[in-house]
Amino acid sequence: MIIIIGSGAGGSIIAMELALSNIPVTLIEKGPSIDMKNAFKCYDESDKGIDLLKTSCTGGSTTVAAGNGVRVLEEELKELGVSISKELDEVEKLLSIHEMDNEHFGKGSQKFMEIADELNLNPIKMPKFIRDNDCIPCGNCAFGCPRDAKWTSVDFVKIAIENGAKFLDNTEVIDIPIKNEKVKGVTIKKSNNKEEFIPSDTVILSAGAINSGILLQKIGLNAGKKLFIDPFVTIGGILRNIGFNKEVQMNGVVIGENYILAPHYSQFVANELKKQGAKDSDIFSIMVKIPDDSYGQIKDGKVIKENSIKDIRFITEGSAVAGSILVKSGVDPNSIVSTNLRGAHPGGTAAIGEVVDTNLQTEINGLYVSDASVLPKSPGAPPILTILALSKRLSKYLIDKLF
Structure with missing residues (x-):
């Protein structure tokens, strides 16, 4: 049996593919299973000094993603x-990646595209994994789609379960026992705080860069360093009756050398x-949004992140252009x-090349990592497609x- 820790982009597709190949799989998720419209309730609390968006629930952070497939x-x-x-x-085909039709572009997104084009910024429509026929624009992409109109990892979890995978939600993996440099399984803690050992000689860690890093550090691996977070700010002002708050979010994008720009409504x-x-x-x-230098780390279970001078310069540069638009x-x-x-x-x-090899295996035989942890540098853009492909x-x- 193969154990997969985490039901987000990384873990869900592996669970699905293995289950479809009749390989016994146990998929373990720390968070609860939810109605998609309630995904915003599952945002994790950030550590002091950092504002980091991630969720703990079935489907992970794909539940609050804006549906961007780059x-x-x-x-x-x-x-x-x-x-x-x-x-x-293959993933683009699985998720039906496409540009949304013109009916899904409101006044704000249209203005973004038009003005960015006038400024020779070469805007393009954002590739999306949102089903046009199911989407009635409401602006809630990052809160959990109330109409379940976008792909999330939950889609793959369901297929995995239908094909024999065992799924444990509300279950936290607290340790990955090792013996003679080989993985032996996982120790879990259920919602009733009862601990249990599940044996396996193949464990895939897909709990997200923070939780995966913490678990790897706990078993003595040199992980949790060189953390990036793809920093972003949202800049906005008053334009009466634009109605942008009800639009599909980030439906267009400008890809600059040092930043990306996308129309985005922020409650802040x-x-x-x-x-x-x-x-x-x-x-x-x-x-x-910018690709940041990897000046972060996980220490004693907490996230510590500093910004380089280059990070600040890129944010300032992008903000000036956004202000012009x-x-x-x-x-x-x-x-x-x-x-x-x-x-x-x-x-x-x-x-990759530091903690895992090219097959995503750690120095511990049978222990793999497959989530954003393994990315070599900040993409400065949504990494969901790349995580799925890996x-x-x-x-x-x-x-x-x-x-």
Whole structure:
């Protein structure tokens, strides 16, 4: 039996692929199973000094993702001896990656595309894994889709279960016992605090960069360093009756050399602008996201993150461009405010070539890692497709190895 820890992008596709190949699988999820509309209730509390967005629930952070399907780090991984081009193609087909139709572009997204084009920023429609026919724009992409109109890892979990996988939610893995440099299974703690050992000679750690890093450190591996978080700010101002709060979020994108820009509604921006008399429907805002230097780490179970001078320069550069788009769109320049610096895609804590090999195996025989932990550097863009592709590649390797 293969044990998979975590039901997000990394763990769910492996569970599905192995179950479809009639390989016994136990998938373990720390968080609860939820109605998708309640995903926002599962955001984890951030450690002091850092604002980091991640969730603990079935489906992981895919439940609160904006449905963005972009290919990242393909060439960087190839340089490390990990080719995922074929798997990326397969994942794009699995998720039906596409640009949404024009009916799903509201006034705010249209203005973003038009003004960015006027400024020669070469905007493009964001590739999405949202089903157009099921999507009635409501602006809740990052809170959990109330109509279940986007792909999430829950889709793959369901297929895995239908094909024989055992699924344990509300179950935390607290240890990964090792003997003679070989994995022996996992120790779990259930919601009633009862501990139990589950034996296995193959364990796949897909609990996310933070939790995976903590578990790897606990068993003595040199993980949890070189953490990146893909920092971002959202900048917005008042544009009366724009109605952007009800649009599909991040439906367009500008890919700059040092940042990406995408139209994005933030409740933090809204709260500030309401002090100026704005309504939710009067707010237009843009996200600025950068690839940060890996100056973070996990220490004593806590996240510590510093920003380099380059990080600050990139955020400032992107923010200036975003401000220009807002003003040219008609936003009152005196109303413009910004969120604090936040993080959305933690990774790098068990990087390929440092903590895992090209087959994503650690120095412990039978212990693999397949989530954003293994990414070699910050993508500065949503990594879901790349994580799925890496996990699909690992599932092929395991199937070939076992059969």
